[in-house]
Structure formats: C-alpha cells, structure tokens
Amino acid sequence: YGTSSINEKGHLTIGGVDTIELANEFGTPLYVYDTQLIRERARGFKETFEKLGVSSQVAYASKAFSSIAMIQLIAEEGLSLDVVSGGELYTALKAGFDPEKIHFHGNNKSPEEIAMALDANIGCFVVDNFYEIELLSRICAEKDKSASILLRVTPGIEAHTHDYILTGQEDSKFGFDLQNGQAEEALKMVLKDRYFNVLGLHCHIGSQIFETTGFIMAAEKMIEKMAAWSTALDFKAQVLNLGGGFGIRYTKEDEPLAPGKYVEDIITKVKQLMTEHQLSMPEIWIEPGRSLTGDAGTTLYKIGSSKHVPDVRNYLAVDGGMSDNIRPALYNARYEAVIANRPEDKADSIVSIAGKCCESGDMLIWDLPITKHEPGDVLAVFCTGAYGYAMANNYNRIPRPAVVFAENGQAELVIERESYEDLIRHDLPLKHSGVD
C-alpha cells in the first residue's frame, strides 16, 4: 500500500517512518498519512488533463478528510477545493486556501453559510435546488455581490461500484432532475438573474465506482441537454463538472482503474461527444475525494483483549473502533490489515477485529488472516484515509485520535489527539437542581 515498506527491524514503515516508533511517540489509535502518495495522485490527475489538452480544475472533495495541514497540502499541489459546509469552508479559509478556487456544495446551505461564502469571495456555488436559487439571489442582492454558479443536475444515473442504475426520474435529495424539466426551469431562472454568472453544469453519480460507464452515461445525458440549451436558450456552458467517485482498492477483491485512467477514458469520450454535438469543449472539473486520500491513510491500533468462541470465532480487540472508523458498521466496508511489528510473518490464524465500543456491531474486520500476536502489538489497518477521521465521532466519549503526516522519513503531527478535557469542553453543569 502506497509507499509503505518494511525496514531492517522488520517493521512496517509509511513514508519512510517506522510505524512502531509512530505508535510509541504519538499513541494509538493513530492515523498516518503517506503524503507523498497524495501528492502523486494529485499530480496524476492534473497531468492527465494536461496530456489530453483539456483545461480543467481538479477540486479535492474535502469531506473525505479535512484539516488545516491537509488543505495546505492541497494548496501546495495547486488543486481546487470542494467544501460542503460552513465548517469545511472555515477550515479552508483558516488554512489560507485561495477562496477563488473554492467550490461550495450542499443541498441545504444556510443563509449564514451563503453569506460567509459570499463575504469570502469564493469561486463558485454549486446550486442544488429552487429554494437555494432564491436564497442566494436575495443574499447577493443584499450585499450587492454577484456569484458564479454551477447547476447541480441529476442525470438519472446512479453508480455503485460495479453497478449503475438508470432511473427515469432519479429519487435523490440532490440537484435538479435533468429529465423532467426541472433542470431547464432552473437554468432559465438563473440565466435571468443579474446577480448570477452561470458557468455550467455539475453532476455526481456516486462513490467508490470501478468503471467509467456510469460517468460516460451521465456525461452523455448532460451534453445532449447542453446542445439543446445552446440552441434554445443561447446558453453556452463554460464548465462541465463530473463530480468525484473514482474507486480505490480496499481489499484484494477490489479492482479499480488507476486514477488517471478514469479521467483519460471519460474525457476522451466527452471530447468525442462534444464534437458530435458541435459544441466547443468546456472546462472539465472533477471532485475526487477518496481517490486522493483513501489509500494514503493507515490506522495504527494497539491490540488488547481477545475472546475465543469455541468452534465459531476468535475475537481480537483493538483500542479504537467505530469511533474512528464507522465505515464497516455503516456500509459493511472491508479492510485489510497486518501486525505492524512483523508484517512479513506468515498468517497462521484467523481472527475478527473488534473495536472497543459498547456495541456488538463495532467490528472493524471479519475473518482476518493474521500472524502470531500478543497484547501491545500494533495492528495497521490500510486505506483509512478517506471518510475515516472525517467521520470519526466521540461515541462512548472516546477522544478522536491524532493524525500524523509521514514523508521522506519525517513524521509531523497535524491533528492532536483529543483529551478528556476536550470531551467536556462544551458541557455545562446543571444549574437548577430538582432536589432540595
């Protein structure tokens, strides 16, 4: 995985740093990011567009993992940024990210969030619904400011890993339906509004997708409409945003394409469709989240208790769980893991990795082949870099772990571990006692 390797002590290393030393220095659970891998992925996306001669913006979907240092790394790599809340926007601005390169998503942006984004002069609002058109227009008028916008449309294609579903009218909380006239109605509204600079269209068809078929089908539907609207409404889209969703390899069974390959195949087809419809090629924007950070992240845990259920299963518990990785409990997500102090030793037993939360569903990995181990050993779970820390929580009042970036043999703490004090920071004592 990534630049993980094995050093002379036989320990797993990430970004050239010994994971056992990391666990000792920063404690566990610990998220460790191989930042060189994130950089390579970012450059890979950009280079693919350059190779194809297509102008583009690659926006990191910061919902996958956002922190000050992460956003700074994205800025260093020259990417744009997708934010979906006031909190993600705040983090980006505090990280000094160029507001011009921020795209604001969300199906229920609040008036306060919209005002905050307008005040910050962000690059683009991805407008999701009729209420937002009115709200954004009204706040623009109050501030006498204009906004660049994309319209989020639902092209009636939903993709999940290998499957894509074609739905006449998509049952989704996001965006304007392309098929039933909603998108056209919305477009007419925004084109009339003097506060809006309408850049183009956006769609996002799903996440952890292994094939390009769904993307191409969605693009095809959007391009057909773009051609129709170019004639009927004299609307020439300057931007076509195809969202994120490129799959990654969590386990051996997963067979995603290489990140650049998704872009290459999709864009080649998009170019061809544009020519067929006699449209000039717009700027293509994408929004990868998982494919930039997913396999760059590894979680280190300390092994603790175990339980043998005769003839059934061996449970092995670690010092984290659904509080730092809710994906197995929420999506049946699967992961691979090794004992970080002896990753090369042959697996000689099968265990199921349990978390420490008070809930039977708090299982991280079922039936993991594992080598000899004892309490205190470090378990490294791979591919936890996207939607891991981002979805971490304080269930059972477990403090969120720390995050470390590792690159060229150097480790840098980028998010401190929460303390017990942090956990009660916003708690207020009972003022009115019901007892005399």
Ligand code: LLP
């Ligand atoms: N753009 C939009 C509009 C999105 O809604 C998403 C993800 C992305 C981009 C980035 O997608 P990615 O490249 O990361 O697949 N919590 C779930 C994933 C939810 C994805 C939501 N939207 C998980 O842990 O699998």
